[in-house]
Amino acid sequence: MTNASVREFKMPDVGEGLTEAEILKWYVQPGDAVTDGQVVCEVETAKAAVELPIPYDGVVRDLHFPEGTTVDVGTSIIAVEVAGGAAPAQEEAAVAPAPAAEPEQPAARQPVLVGYGVATSSTRRRPRKQAQDPAAQQAASAVQSELNGHGAAPAAPAVPAAPAAPAQRPLAKPPVRKLAKDLGVDLATVTPTGPDGVVTREDVHAAVAAAQAPQQTAPEAPPAAPAASAPAAQPAAPASYDSARETRIPVKGVRKATAAAMVGSAFTAPHVTEFVTVDVTRTMKLVEELKQDKEFAGLRVNPLLLIAKALLVAIRRNPDINASWDEAAQEIVVKHYVNLGIAAATPRGLIVPNIKDAHARTLPELAASLGELVSTAREGKTSPSAMQGGTVTITNVGVFGVDTGTPLLNPGESAILAVGAIKPQPWVHKGKVKPRQVTTLALSFDHRLVDGELGSKVLADVAAVLEQPKRLITWA
Secondary structure (H helix, E strand, C coil), X not given: CCCEEEEEEECCCCCCCCCEXXXXXXXXXXXXXXXXXXXXXXXXXXXXXXXXXXXXXEEEEEECCCCCCXXXXXXXXXXXXXXXXXXXXXXXXXXXXXCCCCCCCHHHCCCCCCCCCCCCCCCCHHHHHHHCCHHHHHHHHHHHHHHHHHCCHHHHHHHHHHHHCCCCCCEECHHHHHHHHHHCCCHHHCCCCCHHHEECHHHHHHHHHHHHCCCCCCCCCCCHHHHHCHHHHCCCCCCCCCCXXXXXXXXXXXXXXXXXXXXXXXXXXXXXXXXXXXXXXXXHHHHHHHHCCHHHCCCCCCHHHHHHHHHHHHHHHCHHHCEEEECCCCEEEECCCCCEEECEEECCEEECCEECCHHHCCHHHHHHHHHHHHHHHHCCCCCHHHHCCCXXXXXXXXXXXXXXXXXXXXXXXXXXXXXXXXXEEEEEECCEEEEEEEEEEEEEEECCCCCHHHHHHHHHHHHHHHHCCCHHHHHC
């Protein structure tokens, strides 16, 4: 391509402060022509799968990482040859320090930890400062004078000049620093294996494993020996691992984020769960009637729709349930809007997208939003923004034939409603035992801001609406 330049497209932060993403699929290959706005790959963050569009026209020159690779935000993932002369100076500066481009100047490169590129300030500022330091120059002159006048014997006094270059702080991303702090590991003692001397999570775990390993074979070895062998021990698996009968799956992406969120929720908010068994026969009849209503033509109408509406009515009658606990400010934040989360099982794990301002939607609008939410989640196209800002959640375990459960709170929320399977059961109705459609509801709530009275009122209101759906008209 005549008069062309190569531009590097870097992994953007597609969520709120995410630091890495896994490349799931490439839609282009080297030699393919691309246009501005064309999707070139699909990546998975800790929250969702996202398609990345290229911001310029050109021809793909190189794909820097294969599918399945986890890449830090700010790292170049694809090179595109574009027309129009030299690339902008800022981008050239970002492209220049490729991993193998200039091995003779490793000290001048600055690794990208978070963001979109290397800082534009000079990377030689530290050496220049040392050369222009008057005190350093005076010390150097004094040492040279001693050498000229007395030979090499007085060389020892030159040693104190060395502290002019203070020890550099170990390079590591914030999550790695937190991990090291939680495990009691001094990063200065860890041997880094990441690019440009960056300490990785594996390095920290290797350091812990090395410290805990028995040193029977070399009890007199210095402490530095285990650290030096840490990288070699990094990929080691437990001795009991049988690859023929066991499969190990890396914990990453959505599953990793879900695990961290659930552990944080379980050990931060004091959970209380209450249960109620309800006759929902009238609700099931209403569902069948709505399916025949012209206003709901083409919409997904099921029991979850009316359960969601019942919860919204209960929240309107008991607004304090729709709140969150601000630990830093020591305040309870009551939300005057409801972003209704619906737990959805996907091939990548459990996600909880939410319907924004669900409280303001009519029943047909709520049905349309639920249908769109479910279909998008099943296709794996839920955006990170759709899973942020939830205020209360519903999880429908009944679709798996489960009677009920004790759900954990979605972080940042104060309540979650679990809906069990709807089954025909013997029930006392109008003084006689009859077969009725029955389900069990479970409401978990944060006991720091929701007491037993408030939680019980909300659960009782949901049950009352499902038992007598006409209350949707009188209470809504």
